[in-house]
Amino acid sequence: MVNPYDKANELAQVLKESSEFSELKNLHDQVNQDEVAKRMLDNFRNVQLELQQKQMQGEQITEEEIQQAQQQFELVQQHEVISKLMEAEQRMSQLITDINKAITQPLEELYGAGE
Amino acid sequence: MVNPYDKANELAQVLKESSEFSELKNLHDQVNQDEVAKRMLDNFRNVQLELQQKQMQGEQITEEEIQQAQQQFELVQQHEVISKLMEAEQRMSQLITDINKAITQPLEELYGAGE
Ligand SMILES: [Ca+2]
Numbered sequence: 001m002v003n004p005y006d007k008a009n010e011l012a013q014v015l016k017e018s019s020e021f022s023e024l025k026n027l028h029d030q031v032n033q034d035e036v037a038k039r040m041l042d043n044f045r046n047v048q049l050e051l052q053q054k055q056m057q058g059e060q061i062t063e064e065e066i067q068q069a070q071q072q073f074e075l076v077q078q079h080e081v082i083s084k085l086m087e088a089e090q091r092m093s094q095l096i097t098d099i100n101k102a103i104t105q106p107l108e109e110l111y112g113a114g115e
Numbered sequence: 116m117v118n119p120y121d122k123a124n125e126l127a128q129v130l131k132e133s134s135e136f137s138e139l140k141n142l143h144d145q146v147n148q149d150e151v152a153k154r155m156l157d158n159f160r161n162v163q164l165e166l167q168q169k170q171m172q173g174e175q176i177t178e179e180e181i182q183q184a185q186q187q188f189e190l191v192q193q194h195e196v197i198s199k200l201m202e203a204e205q206r207m208s209q210l211i212t213d214i215n216k217a218i219t220q221p222l223e224e225l226y227g228a229g230e
């Protein structure tokens with residue numbers, strides 16, 4: 001019987017060697033080596049984070065804040081490398097989500113059925 | 116290059132065949148075939164869920180509610196099969212957590228370093 005931990009480590013290794021991961025890493029490095037791009041992305045992420053925290057704490061988010069976030073999003077979208085990085089992050093995030101679904105599927109079956 | 120999805124499906128299969136999963140499934144089936152045990156566990160879970168929802172909504176949880184939950188926990192702990200099932204769930208949960216850590220570790224390295 002194969003040890004689940006061994007198989008998980010194999011998967012981790014495959015992920016690390018995947019095109020999805022190396023694209024993400026390349027774009028991440030490119031942004032980090034470009035001071036302007038890095039500041040732009042950091043600003044965007046900080047604003048996103050602040051809004052998320054407000055939302056979680058049930059605080060009101062103003063029209064103005066939503067507009068500002070939207071404008072910042074459009075700004076970073078126009079930066080080619082940042083926009084590509086965000087797309088690569090989306091693909092990686094989807095990949096992790098799909099992997100988690102595959103892993104937890106037997107549990108979902110167990111807990112979804114026969115209740 | 117191995118496809119991450121193929122490797123994830125392999126891992127899912129290994130998990131499904133693991134002793135951790137088959138123990139969990141056996142105990143789960145045992146409890147579900149025992150009406151008294153099933154009702155006891157359902158009650159316990161409903162109370163836990165209610166308290167969690169209250170907590171998430173920022174509602175006050177009373178001394179009495181905490182005591183009741185504690186008493187119910189002690190009750191289910193005394194039921195051998197339920198107690199074993201809860202232990203098996205804990206082990207499975209730990210296994211899934213460890214697997215997720217292994218999978219996301221390259222991403223943590225990428226996002227933790229060089230900022
Ligand atoms: Ca684009």
Ligand SMILES: [Ca+2]
Nearest residue numbers: 192198199202
């Ligand atoms: Ca026990």
